[in-house]
Amino acid sequence: MKFIKDLTPGDRIADIYMCKHKQSATTKNGKEYYSVILQDKTGTVDAKIWEPNSDGIDEFDDTDYIDVFGEVTSFNGAIQVNVKRARKCHEGEYDPSLYLPVSSKDNDEMYKELLGIIGTIKNPYLKKLLEEFFIQDEAFITAFRKSSAAKTVHHGFIGGLLEHTLSVTKLCDYFCTAYPILKRDLLLTAAICHDIGKTRELSLFPTNDYTDEGQFLGHIVMGAEMVGDKAKEIPDFPVLLRQELQHCILAHHGEYEYGSPKKPSIVEAVALNLADNTDAKMETFTELLGNITTPGWQGYNKFFETNIYDSKMDM
Known part of the structure; x- marks a missing residue:
């Protein structure tokens, strides 16, 4: 073939x-x-x-x-x-x-690693919320592991949502070691949940297209709603903690022009935005270089707004 x-x-x-x-x-x-x-x-x-x-x-x-x-x-x-x-x-x-694009990384291994990170969360309310999604909810787990992270742009393949989520979470974990001001439990929970709305925004492959709900609401709003609804089911879940978590999700695109309903107001939201943007751009560039057959200058790229150069032959 x-x-x-x-x-x-x-x-x-x-x-x-x-x-x-x-x-x-x-x-x-x-x-x-x-x-x-x-x-x-x-x-x-x-x-x-x-x-x-x-x-x-x-x-x-x-x-x-x-x-x-x-x-x-x-x-x-x-x-x-x-x-x-x-x-x-x-x-x-x-x-x-x-015929269906699939992550090059092992889905079972990635999910096992994500569950391992969830196991390190100490706050009982945040840990319970994560367990409700990623251990107890079989329908959600199936959709999460099969979903892409985007229709195009980056991680647009089966397992892409899991791969992207794990990468963003690991970046945030590093940020916590470099910047002690960050609340690790809050930031990592936000990182793990930041794109869960994509399980409802995009249909599964082979279609991988926007649902009606996705068109009307978008994954950011849906993700914040999903987290809010789950938190309200957990007895005595602190109101402020729920609001901070939802805010991180609502602000993770950073700017209004990039579809973010809110701009980051707490340091954990800033860190999540940086990690999300970093992984998205690095994966986009990786996929771009993977499709290049002739090294050198590739011309203007709309996403990066610059002329792209493939330097693989210089190494």
């Missing part, structure tokens, strides 16, 4: 890919065609079916696996597939693990 990340203009493909999205469109001349997003575990690629009513094109829908024959071209500097034939595949013809 030729993976999407390895496609280059001029290639001919005859492989099975998952249809992430299919949409009917019309050319300027009024001719119908299909715009399709093909996916495998290495990424997605835009594809076009210019003759959708021809004998070689089967009916298929989103999330179907299709056997594609076509040519790889380039349009506006991006890879595109010109599909000549497309056949809907049956179960058993494909291995789903080849």
